[in-house]
Amino acid sequence: MEKHAGLPSWVPNWRCEINRSFAWLRDEEKKPLFKASANLEVELVEEENDRVLAIMRYKVDEVEEVRGPWNVDVTGETYRFPHETYINYLSQVGQFCLISKAKDANIYRDSERRDETVWWVPVGDLEQDETFLPYHGMANLDEYKKRVAEIGAMGDMASGYRTRMWEMKGKRPFISTIGYVGMGPSYTSTGDIIVVLAGASIPFIIRPLGEGKYRFLGQCYCDGIMEGEIVTEDRRENIVLI
Incomplete structure (x- = not known):
């Protein structure tokens, strides 16, 4: 979302078009799809300067590497579905998953859960009907990659997965240090920080500016922390967003 030069980074610019969240729900009465802060309440810290936001966060990790933004365009007078663009996106995520596996950090409950990352990340862990992605999603991804030339004949199986991939457009794949x-x-x-803010259902990316101050960049999907896995006392810290 475009920021106005006079606004702090954490303040929305309501004069611009606002992109909806990948975790957006049509029914506002439903519970959030994720609980990255483990259902904690928002914890603000008193601050005299009303242009900054002092808040409690849990640090996840630092961004080590990124890939190109995921952008797809299916418009135009001559319609041709951009299969190559989708495959490139999947490949970028897949490469990061291989690097993550090689790092072998203790960030997943078991190796099977680690292997699932490759199909959870491209769709933000969601199915087309705003529910958590069921286990058959892995078959969807494998079929899509193996049979891209026949994608039109695959029907709903590939369509649902592809639709959720489209919902992630504009975002950039990343891998953290661990x-x-x-x-x-x-x-x-590189160097940006993945954090969970107390009271938030999804994590965010912030940029360190020095002296304990940060610039708010926006929300993210980070596999392995979406259910409050990193909310522990040793990760707790107050920060200032400017």
């Missing part, structure tokens, strides 16, 4: 793989804002870069 091996977390996810999708962040298009301007995410």
Whole structure:
């Protein structure tokens, strides 16, 4: 989302078009799809300067490497579905998953869960009907990659997975120092920090500016932390967003 030069990074610019979250729900009465902060309440810290936001966070890790933003366009007078673009996106995520596996950090409950990352990340862990991705999603991904030339004949199986991939457009694949793989804002870069803010259902990316201050970049999907796995006392810290 475009920022106005006079606004702090954490303040929305309501004059611009706002892109909806990948975790957006049509029914506002439903519970959030994720609980990255483990259902904690928001914890603000008193601050005299009303242009900054002092808040409690849990640090996840630092972004080590990023790939190109995931952008797809299926418009135009001559319609041709951009299969190559989708495959390239899947390959970028797959490469990061292989690097994560080689790092072998203790960030997943077991090797089977680690192997699932390759198909959870491209769709933000969601199925087309706003539910968590069922286990058959892995078959969807394998079929899509193996039979891209026949994608039109695959029907709903590939269509649902592809639709959720489209919902992640504009985001950039990343891998963290210890091996977390996810999708962040298009301007995410090496050295940015993945955090969970107390009270938030999804994690965010922030950029260190020095002296304990940070610039707020936006929300992200980070596989392995979406259910509150990193909310522990030793990761707790107050920060200032400017």
